[in-house]
Amino acid sequence: MTNPALLTVTDLKTSFLTERGPVTAVDGVPFTVRRGETLGIVGESGCGKSVTADSIMRLLDEKDASYSGSVELNGRDLLSLPETEMRRARGSELAMIAQDSMSSLNPVFTIGNQVIEAITVHQKMSQKDAYRLAISLLERTGVPEPEHRMTQYPHELSGGLRQRILIAMALSGNPKLLIADEPTTALDVTTQAQILTLIRALQSSSDMASVLITHDLGVVAEMCDRVIVMYLGQVVEEADVDALFDSPQHPYTRGLLASIPEIDGDRSQPLNVIAGRVPTLHDVPTGCRFAERCDFATDKCRDSAPPLEDVTLETVDMLAGDATPRKVRCWNWRHIPMNTSATTAKAIR
C-alpha cells in the first residue's frame, strides 16, 4: 500500500530580516503529506509551526522573508512559482483556515459577498450560480439558515459559525490540501468538538489531505494520522499518532506529554515541568537546541547538533505490521529508558 505523496516539503528554511539581525524561524523542515491523510504539526509558541504553514502558502512578505528548500505539491515546487501562478494555486490546490475567524473575514462586507468572491476568484461562473454554490457550501459545512447568513456581517455570527464560513470558503475551490492553523484554539470546547467533527467528515467524504497545526495534543489525538513535533524551528520527532502517544522518543515530546493535566490522569501527582525556557532565535545553541532544558543531555548534546535520524526500522513493532516512518533528533534516544516519563526520570536520578 503505497499512497503517493501529495505534498513533499524538503529542507524548508524560512528566514526573516529583523532589527537584531537575520533569524531562521524554520530551519530545515522535512515532511510529506499523502492523499487523504492528516498530518499534525505540534509545538509551543515560537517553534515555527505557523511560519511553516505560512511558508507553504507563501503568505509571508517576501521583502523581509526568504525561503529555501522546496515545497512540492503534486510534483510542482511552490517556492519557485511566479506569484501569479502561486495566486492561482492558493484556494484551488491548497487552502488555509486560520485561528482568528474575526480577522480572517472582512468586517464591512456581508458573508455572502465574501463567500461568492472566494468562489468567483477561481471559477468562471455567473453571480447566480456562484450564489447557489455558496449556499450549498454553507449547507455542507453545517451553517443553519444559509440564505439568511449570506446577508449577515461577520460580527453578527458566533465564533463557531464564522469558523464554518471560513471552512466553506476554503473548500470552494475543491483544494487537494487544507492547511488549518489552530482552527479551534479560539473556540469553546463544545464548539471545538463540532468543528473538529466537521473537518473530519468533510475529509472522509473526499480525498482531501490536511495539515493541522496546533499546540493541543488532545486535538492531535482526535484528528491526526501522523505527527511532527517542532522545537525552535526544527522537527525533533516524527511518528504515527499512536506511536507518538505510546512511546514518545524525544525528551521534549515526552516532557510535553507529561506536562498536560489529563482528563483521566492521576490528580495526586504534580505535573511535569520542562525546566528553563525556549532560547530565542537570535541565540540558537550550537549543539542540540533542547540540551539546556533536557534531563538527559550529555557533553555531546551541548557541543554538536544531532541530525533528524530515521529510526523507522529500530522502533517498528513487528507484531503491528506496517512500518510507518519514524524520525528522532536526539543523540541519546536509544539510552533513555522506555516507559519512563520525564518526571520519573528525574526521581530516578
Next chain:
Amino acid sequence: MTPQPLLEVRNLSKSFHGRRSGDAKVMKAVDDVSFDILPGETFGLVGESGCGKSTTGRALLRLIEPDSGSVSFQGQDLLKMPRKQLHSTRRQIQMVFQDPYSSLNPHRRVGVILDEALKIQYRLPRKQRTERVHRILDRVGFAEDYYYRFPHEMSGGQRQRIGVARALIVGPQLIICDEPVSALDVSIQSQVLNMLHDLQVELGLSYLFISHDLSVVRHISHRIAVMQKGRIVEQGPTDEIFSNPQHPYTRQLLDAIPASHPRLARERRTALTTPVS
C-alpha cells in the same frame, strides 16, 4: 464536622443593560449564584466564554458592583462594607489575572511592582518592604537580580509568577485566579499550576480557580461548580462531577473534551457511529 467556610456566596446576581437607558434587553450575567469556599480549598468555577464565571469572580471583590446577594468573608458581608473597610479586606482576598502581559505595568521594574502592591495595604518602612519583596521573589522561585527586571524581559510563565507574587505579598487567605494559565504554553502552564499547589499546601491558601479548561480545573480543584448562562448548573466534589455528572450541560462539556490518546478518540467515534440495535 465540616469546617467553617472562609467565603460564603449567596444568591449573587448581576445584570447588564443595553447601552441606551430604558433598553429592554437585560443580560443576566450572574444569576442567583451561591457557593462556599473552605479554608485551604481550591474551588473551581468552570464554563464556556460568556457564562459569567469572570463576572462572578470580579463581583465578589466588587470590582464589578453586584446587584444583589451576599458575599460573606469570615462572617462579614463584603457587599455591605463601606469602601474603606473593603479596601483593607482586600489584604485577605487577592486576584491573579489571565493575561500576564497586560496586568503588569510595563514601565515599572518587578521590584517596584511588588513594592507598590505592598504599599497600598501596609504602612511599612522602606527597608522592611524591600526585604519582604525579596522574600516573595525567592518564594516564587526567582533569583535576587529579578528585582530589577522589567516585565518585557521575562517569559509569560515568569510574568505570571510575578502576578502570583503580587497577590501573595499582602498575605491573603483567598486568591481569585481568573484563567491564570490560559495564556501560557503547556510546559509553562504546569510550572504555574504546580507552584499554586505548593503555595496552597505551605500557606493554607484558598483559591477560587476560574477557567474554561476542564482538565486544568480537574487537576487543581477540590470541588467544582459548572456555570452556564449565569447560573451554576451543578456543583460538587471534583471526582463526583467528572465520574458521575448529573446535569446534561456538564455531560455535554465532558464529552467535548478531546481524548488523551488517539485510541480513546477512535473508540469514542466508533461508539458514536455504531447504531444501537
